[in-house]
Amino acid sequence: MARMLLRGMRLVSLAPNRPDSENIDLLIEDDRIVSMGQYLNPHDAELVDLTGRIVIPGLVNAHLHTWQSALRFVGGDWSLLEYLAHTHGHVARRYRQGDMHTGTLAGALNQINCGTTTIGDWCHNCLTPGHADAAIDALTATGIRAVFLHGAAHGGPTRPHDMRDIDRLLRGPIARSPLLTLGMAIKGPQLSAPEVVIADLRAAVERGILASMHQSAGEPGPGWDAVEAARLWGPHANIVHGTGLSDEWVTKLVHAGVSFTSTPENELGQGHCTAITEQLLRAHAAPSLGTDTDTAVSGEVLTAARIALARQRGLAHDQQLHRTGMSAPTASPTSKQALSWATVHGARALGLADRIGHLSPGMQADLVVIDARALNLCPAHDPVAAALHASIANIEAVMIAGRWRKRDYALVDIDVDEVTNQLRLSGERFAEKIHASGPLARTRRSVVRRVVRRRLRRQIGSGSS
Structure with missing residues (x-):
């Protein structure tokens, strides 16, 4: 001992x-x-x-995509449309299993270096079971605590989650690790047909695992009502961004035990908009925090906490100024609240509050x-x-x-130079694809961009596409 x-x-x-x-x-x-x-x-x-x-x-980064580490800052000036078109529409399908391992290894090590001990690793590029295994092997090698949120590459609204691979992982490498937990990165009601999101959430409940999903702008569509009617909202569900939800929906979901994760730096920069933190505070709840994608931001969850805090204080001052002609006499929220968003509430969001967070x-x-x-x-x-x-x-x-x-x-016990060399080689191959200037490459980018724009318009318009 x-x-x-x-x-x-x-x-x-x-x-x-x-x-x-x-x-x-x-x-x-x-x-x-x-x-x-x-x-x-x-x-x-x-x-x-x-x-x-x-x-x-230990800090908790409740939402990030470590597999994207080789694309670090390639999209520092991208909008959400450009991020989706370049990363998911173009290079994600070109990832080899080795790229998944390298990106995840470097991303997790960077988190430890930043003071993060637990991550919610939203791995939505599991092109094959081997891609998922490569990412899990990398997480294991770093010694980080992680919830591996298994996700498929972007597909249509009628494509359910691959539960065969979930069950395989539950029996295999996840079961053997004291630091890793399995979850599902599902498309959720904004991006799935109602029957698909119901099936995905039921599968998560049956297996006792977390199901995390995005909600970014756009009012809730039929899928949200269908999940509510099926009584499938609960502590097993995590919503990332949460923008577009009304106060009524947020309060209803909070009462059901659903957790929320905000990635404030990325949300503000790429155009998700950032409203969920103030809505949660009004509902007497709190967000967990993430950094989202290394294509755009540094991955420091303490930076995310400071941005979230500054934004909330700015809103309070603006509202008080509008009402009274003076800024707020006291600062709110507090530094302790902001630090708890990156620790206590991160642990709760990932279903680990009995082990970590304080x-x-x-x-x-x-x-x-x-x-x-x-x-x-x-x-x-x-x-x-x-x-x-x-x-x-x-x-x-x-x-x-x-x-x-x-x-x-x-x-400790890491050859950082070797990791960065492998990361550089992986990243250079993808950057070359993104920046290719030939006529075929330009045509392909234009087509992908139009497709992504149409999908975003449907997403914002209906919330269920």
Whole structure:
């Protein structure tokens, strides 16, 4: 039994009924936290002095596509239309199993480097069972905790999810991993025929797994009412973006236990629009957070939390200014709320709230060590606010299930140069396809763009195409 005592830090546990921050020791045995208290003196424990640091729960990136890491920033100036046309309409079908492994490996390692210990990996490019296996093998190699959300390449509204592959994965590599959980990345009621989304959600309920789906602009169509009539909304369902839903729908879904994930930086930049956070707050709920796609943003979930917080505060000030002629007298939401969106609520959204999201005895030892001695954080008068504003340069160490995955500012047991070399080779092949300038390539891009535009128009118009 391995025992480790963390001492000297300022702990931001985010646990219920605990102070916002406290000087307290943390005792870890194997993969779990077993004790928290002052002046702990356990027998035969390795002592880790963290004076000057802040320790927080491991961050949760509840929605991202690690398989797209080789396309990093190729779409920094793309709209949603351009992203869908280039990534899904053009290069996704060209992915080999090796590309899936390389992208997922690099994407997951980047998340650990950023302080993320758990991801909701929305893998909607499982072209074959081998593609899914390659992604799962990569996640396993990194040591990250993940919900692998199995998804097929984009298809028509009458195409149900491939449950044969779901059942194969449940019996195979997922069952053998203590850190991986299986879920389904389904098209959902906005992109599926009503009978298909009902079948997909019933399949998820029968297997006790999470079903995550997109909803991006456009009012809810017949599929939403059909799911409600079938009584299939519940904690097993996760909605990403959620834009276009009315307050009535959001409140109804919150009461049913449905979770929501906002990816604010990507939503604002690509044109999903971002309204779900304020709707959830009005419904006395909260979002989880994700970064979505590395084609456009950096993958730092703390950045997503700060953007979500700033946007909400800006809205509150604008509304107060409109009503009274002055901005709001107090800041709301708080830094603690924003940090909880990237931890506590991320864990809930992924169905892992009994294991991760806050630090307390019995929970998994997933945590982040932030160096608050650095020039950009010192003096850390408010440890919660300091943690929220930490950058990658401040992430000194990351622990997942009691094992250091980053230590002394570097990933552990990883040849980063080899990973980036493989990522570069994979990405260059796709970038060449995207930027091809010949007449055939231009014609193909034009056709794909028109098809995607028509689909987006139908999606926004009916919510069920």
